[in-house]
Amino acid sequence: DTAVSQTPKYLVTQMGNDKSIKCEQNLGHDTMYWYKQDSKKFLKIMFSYNNKELIINETVPNRFSPKSPDKAHLNLHINSLELGDSAVYFCASSRAGQGEAFFGQGTRLTVV
Amino acid sequence: QKEVEQDPGPLSVPEGAIVSLNCTYSNSAFQYFMWYRQYSRKGPELLMYTYSSGNKEDGRFTAQVDKSSKYISLFIRDSQPSDSATYLCAMTKTSGTYKYIFGTGTRLKVLA
Numbered sequence: 001d002t003a004v005s006q007t008p009k010y011l012v013t014q015m016g017n018d019k020s021i022k023c024e025q026n027l028g029h030d031t032m033y034w035y036k037q038d039s040k041k042f043l044k045i046m047f048s049y050n051n052k053e054l055i056i057n058e059t060v061p062n063r064f065s066p067k068s069p070d071k072a073h074l075n076l077h078i079n080s081l082e083l084g085d086s087a088v089y090f091c092a093s094s095r096a097g098q099g100e101a102f103f104g105q106g107t108r109l110t111v112v
Numbered sequence: 113q114k115e116v117e118q119d120p121g122p123l124s125v126p127e128g129a130i131v132s133l134n135c136t137y138s139n140s141a142f143q144y145f146m147w148y149r150q151y152s153r154k155g156p157e158l159l160m161y162t163y164s165s166g167n168k169e170d171g172r173f174t175a176q177v178d179k180s181s182k183y184i185s186l187f188i189r190d191s192q193p194s195d196s197a198t199y200l201c202a203m204t205k206t207s208g209t210y211k212y213i214f215g216t217g218t219r220l221k222v223l224a
Contacts, residue, residue, distance in 0.1 A: 033210075033212075040120075041217045042217070043202075044214075050210060056210050056211055090155055092212075100146060100161045101158070101202070102158060103148075103155040103156045103158075106155050
């Protein structure tokens with residue numbers, strides 16, 4: 001019974017393509033996040049949403065567009081993919097932007 | 113200077129040893145402190161969660177927070193080869209932040 005689930009787990013695509021990653025949580029949380037983990041394992045916040053509203057956009061290029069259709073879902077669409085976008089993207093959720101955060105299993109994006 | 117500093121390791125210890133992992137931070141507004149364990153190609157898994165200062169114990173794991181020194185620790189007793197993973201500290205403010213700041217992670221190897 002997965003708490004935070006992301007799809008797909010792996011994504012290999014060519015430069016210039018557009019791709020989406022989906023995330024769903026069944027914890028009843030109202031805050032969801034996208035984090036990017038680089039090759040050195042550093043986790044950096046990209047976006048956070050609270051009750052479907054964008055709260056944080058941490059200087060992420062416009063090519064990245066998150067969308068939250070409801071509190072349990074947060075998707076990430078990436079346009080015109082670049083080599084530097086290759087990383088692992090993690091979705092997470094928490095209660096009211098505080099307390100413990102729970103993470104999904106990650107989407108490993110490789111741009112070739 | 114990063115908001116959260118963590119020694120990247122790697123840290124190698126023999127099975128059965130007591131492991132001490134640490135993070136320092138600069139922002140005195142942080143109130144929630146977490147430790148995550150991340151196995152290779154998996155998502156961060158929440159291990160310990162503490163609010164404000166003090167100690168918390170869960171099985172072989174003990175988390176300590178010293179807010180006066182801006183220093184947090186995770187102790188692992190009777191370490192096992194299955195504890196080999198990257199350990200990430202994370203922290204956030206009391207409310208309204210919607211952002212968790214992570215350390216760079218410490219890679220731990222427990223040798224059988």
